[in-house]
Amino acid sequence: MFAFRGLISSLSASINVFSISESASFHTASVFYAARKGTRARKEAKKTRVEIKKVAWTPDSKKKKDIHVSRKVDESNLEYPEDDVFMQKDYKLRIFQFQEALAGIRETHHPTMYNLPNAFVGATVEISTTTHQKKVKYIDPWTHIVEVENTFDHGEDRSIIAFCKEHEIAAQLQDMGVALVGDVSTIKGIERGLVTLPTFEYVICNPKILADLMHIRGLLKKKIPALKNNTLGVDLVGITKRLQSGIKYSMKKDTKDQDFGYADFIIGRLNMSTEQLENNLKRVLQDINSMKPNSKPHDEDFITRILLWSDPSPEKMKLDMDNLIEKPKAKVVDDESDGEEEEQVAAKAEGA
Known part of the structure; x- marks a missing residue:
């Protein structure tokens, strides 16, 4: 009996000493385990990683060349000068008639001044390249050679090679100074390496020989005759005349201002008459x-x-375009025909 009481007392003593905190612990913070290898x-x-690239030193002269200066001029906020002497940058360019502008050029190139009575007369034409279309917004640049009646020595190298089957036309082309005039046998010789092509700028041919000319298109490359370039046609004599003595111009597009295009070209020499130079300019403007x-x-x-x-004069004179460009004529509606149309519409309405 006494032994049982002693056992109970010892158990109760151990229970009093026991603490819940010693038996279990609760973790409330997140556990950080080591990342996988x-x-x-x-x-x-x-x-x-941002790599710092070393920029080479650029001379100031090259920096000035890289600066883009647009040729587009906006004179909408300027006015015409009232005095005879003024700063041009602060006013609009004065508009000249063609005869007045040419007289001014002849005055500066007089033997007592520049002494260049046979100098080239040039023109600059600026256009708006916008098309008002969604897919193609601007016009692509192009190069044309315009045939003119009043020819002059342009001083350019325009070597031509021609291919045709007609012997009479070939003889005429040789008399005109064409570098090479060949036929089918000439094309085969070029293909085999027996005939060497001379240096050339343009290639013209008759449509009848175009299929044979395709065998050497690798040598001709982009200068292959085409209707788009006006180098493919029946009248090879006329094409040669236009390429040799025509006025060449290249319409360029500004790299920054995509809606602005310009072309600089020569229309003749100062020793030509005023009428001849004006007609040449009108012909190019028409094209x-x-x-x-x-x-x-x-x-x-x-x-x-x-x-x-x-x-070498830096002066550029703005021309009056009204007398140089033929504006499209507006459609004239006849009153009588208009009245007849109204009567027909009324009759149809009554019948309905």
Whole structure:
């Protein structure tokens, strides 16, 4: 009996000493385990490292060349000068008639001044390249050679090679100074390496021999005759005459101002008459105006400005375009025909 009481007392003593905190503990913070092998390496590899590139020193002369200066001129906020002497940059360019501008050039190139009575007379034409279309917003640059009646020595190298089957036309082309005039046998000789092509700028041919000419298109490359370039046709004599003595111009597009295009070209020499130079300019303007997109509004000007100049003088004179460009005629509606149409519409309405 006494032994049982002693056992109970010892158990109760041990229970009093026992604490809940000693038997279990609750973790409330998140546990951080070690990352798997290679995890840190993958995370470091994903981080983009900014590499500092060393920039080479650029001379000031090259920096000035890289600066883009637009040729587009906006005179909308300027006024015409009232005095005879003024700062040109603060006013609009004065508009000259062609005869007045040419007289000014002849005055500066007089033997008592520049002493260049046979200098080239040049023109600058500026256009609006917008097409008002969603897919094609601007016109692509182009190069044309315009045939003119009043020819002159342009001083350019325009070597031509021609291919045709007619012996009479071949003889005429040789008399005109064509570098090479060949036929089918000549094409085969070029293909086999027996005939060497001379240096050439243009290639013209008759459509009848175009299929044979395709065998050497690798040598001709982009100068292969085509209707688009006006180098493919039946009248090879006329094509040769245009290429040799025509006025060449290249319409360029500004790299920054995509809606602005310009072309600098020569229209003749100072020893030519005023009428001859004016006719040459009108002929080139007519060709440029023919490239106006059909999507442009009828009343919107395609050619925006024309300047006349002659080196070495830096002066460029703005020309009056009204007498140089033929504006499209507006459609005239006849009152009688208009009345007849109204009567027909009324009759149809009554019948309905």
